[in-house]
Amino acid sequence: MHRDDFVRRMQSPGGDKQSGRSLHIDLPLLVMLILVCCAGLVVLYSASGQNMFYVKRQALLMLVGFGVMFGVAQFPVRFWERWSFLLYGVGLMSLLAVLFFGVGAKGAQRWLDLGFTRFQPSELMKVAVPMMVSAYLGKRYIPPAFGHVLMVLAITVIPVILVVRQPDLGTALLILASGFFVIFLAGLRKRYLLSAFLLVMAAIPTFWLFVMRDYQKQRVLTLLSPEDDKLGAGWNIIQSTTAIGSGGWSGKGWTLGTQSQLNFLPESHTDFIIAVLAEEFGLMGVLALCTLYTLLISRCIMIALNSQSQFGRMIAGSLTLTFLTYVFVNMSMVSGILPVVGVPLPFISYGGTAIVTLFLGFGILMAISTEPKRIRTTL
């Protein structure tokens, strides 16, 4: 701590970058986040059927999110490394609480009712699990030894199982992925990777037969042949691909998408919002958004590569890859490449906890980015 404080003081005089650093703000990241959020609000206005209520609520949540991000960024990276286990513990406890006292809708029990708001612990775990794994591995040899791998497995799988029980397969897989990303980035040996791969292959049939619920299987089957059930489960995919396809190159214009405005598109303001963007702004809009995401991710990768600590590197890398996964999975499921799992499009889809968790992650990235540099001569 002492040394950190010292270094921070040493670095503070200087140009613009330094003044931003003293506030622990990564300016390029902030600018890109603001741009993505604005794009999200514009699309949401149209996707919600021009309902200002949703837009205002989302904007408010984004403001809260920015607040959370700034707040998180003020704490040094080592603070987060040290207290990761606490966050993880709280997350685990709330997951257990969800199983017993949770509230939910459509047969799933995902929320804790805190009286003033609803809270989705599985969302928190999307950040808490990679943090915990990074913290654990940050203090250990790289590449991780067998015992450490087992420990990481336990840290990751316990919350995953709890989330599967809710049931929320999509989130569970994302948590699993976020844990995996950390250990992969930590240099997990190839033999472990191979055995993990074989294990997954072997597990798929078991998974299909014993774990997956009927509706989840249906989603997979629907992906394979949506035309079989045009008005049932296939409806979503047919309508979303139609929305995307009919957007063409330049789109039908903002708020003029027939598929979205006439309610053919399901969940248009949440998980399927990319279809609204694609329909109204065309491929141009999609590519523009992808460019924004790419810039955002590139900045995150830079932050990860420049991180001073192993913990910082791993958590930054893992959060970046998780973010990438969100984008990939969401865009794939809406366009019919992957089964429909409930993964929102980051910063564009409407949704409370998800937005705040995202900002929590970016707060940590900002903390890493503005972490005072040690003596560069070691490089």
Added chain:
Amino acid sequence: MINDAAFSDPARERKIFASRLLISIFLAFVLGIVVIARYVDLQLTRYQDFATHADNNRVHVRPAPPSRGLIYDRNGELLADNRPTYILTIVRERSDNLSELLDTISSLIEISDNDIKRFEKRLTRRKPYEQTPLKYDLTEQERGVLAVNGYLLDGAEVSARLMRFYPDGELFGHAIGYVGRINERESQTIDGIKYSGTDSIGKIGLEKFYESQLLGEVGTEHVETNARGRVMRILDNKDPVPGSNLTLYLDSRLQRVAHKAFEGERGALVAIDVKTGGILAIVSAPGYDPNLFVSGITQKNYDALLHSPDRPLFDRTIRGQYPPGSTIKPLFGLIGLHSKTISMDYVIDDPGYFIMEGIERPWRDHNSKRGGHGKGVDLAEAIIESCDVFFYKMSIKTGIDLLSRYSKQFGLGQITGIDMPGERSGIMPSRVWKKGARGQSWFNGDTINTSIGQGFMLATPLQLAVMTARIASRGNAVVPKIVKSINGIAVARDEISEPININEEHWDYIHKAMSDVVHSTKGTAKGISRGLSYKIAGKTGTAQVISISAEEEYDSSKIDKSQWDHALFVAFAPADDPQIAIGLIVENGEHGSSAAAPIARMVMDMYMKSKAGSHQSSGGAN
């Protein structure tokens, strides 16, 4: 474990991390390309398909059915109207849970089991995305309840439709017929496009005959709908062209009188305008209420009509074929005069029976009880008093060939060509006919039977009216027509090519004889002459329902009423300036004079009265 970090090699850690991150980035890049490729494929390569699909999704072409043409009588009285009714329809595809929806509807308004049953039957026959009717004739209150709860009723819709309504009910039932739901057989023969949005079709009567004119042209409405099928806005429409209105020759006043006269009887009456052939009244009794059929008759009601011994569904005017009996005598007399096989001076002796050479069995005169009509019976007397023996003898002299040939010119033995579907031709027997139909040669006995309108001979009440009109008009070969004008444009009248050229004095003779049937003291229809302010010319007739052998006497008290003779009467008026001709039959009415003739008089009285009335009113207006 010792503090690993103390031994860690930051440079190596950094390197491992960087290489792993690069691997991940590379994988992410590949996956990113896949996703982008997918969007490019959807949005560029397959853009046309999806754009079309999106349009098909939102734009629906809804047929705008035309309103069916109205039908008026000659005085402008509305006989077939369209009444707006509200129906509740369901589009199966747009309801997530049909049984739930039906439950919800049942909790809001009364839906009978019968409604549900018929709805389910229709469901099996409908096209995808078609509105299937659940309940007809919604009351204002029901519509209100449904409108208020519309948000619960995705897939259900209340729509207004025009439904055929016949204000006079039974009165014009047979003539106008009715429309009903298009059945499966019809749906295969009709042009589906013309009938889109229309679910009924003319089944019988004028409604069927003039179907193409009454139908109108379907319009289209391009509407934008949301995923639930709710219409958001109308993009474009082509208005339907309403069906043509028909104005009939029918006079509802005459129709009412005739209909009333047949109360409790079975029979038929056709009244024709002698000058034009226009049908003034056409009644088949008993009738039925055509309104029952419009929205689908219940099986119970239908069975009751179908199995009634009085056969109310049977249109006796054009489909009932009866032996014309003595009503044929003026025509045959005329043919005899015209073909010169008899003359106006020709007389016979009538002992009450007729014996033909080589045949033992005598032909009785129907008035044989009184020992016949005596000596010196001429044609006029034979018509006035209805002497059979005169016609037996006269027919042998004339022969079936002439009788048959000329009778056809008066409309017998062939369809008259009236603008109604299902007309029957009757039978005017001839040698050729008998050979063809029976495979037998013609005998003189057949001629004798034919001479009094019995034997093989059959005619519809319409044919009797047409025959009478042609006699009344002195050979003007009028063709009966019900529809006078379509949308105000007069319908061309068909005339048969060959007018009947008969010597004027023969016409005079027959007209005089027919007039004397009513107006002379010996006339068989003298009963109706009392108080007549104009002259009626007519001829009574009796048609045997069962054959009575020569030895037996017909005695109505001994046999069931269903086997009593049919009573017939043909007439025209005024006798000196014929305007209206009537043919009528009262089934099992026994005597033309007592059962049939008074009905003709009632109708003619009304005709003369309304004629005088309209003259007065038109005079007043001028």
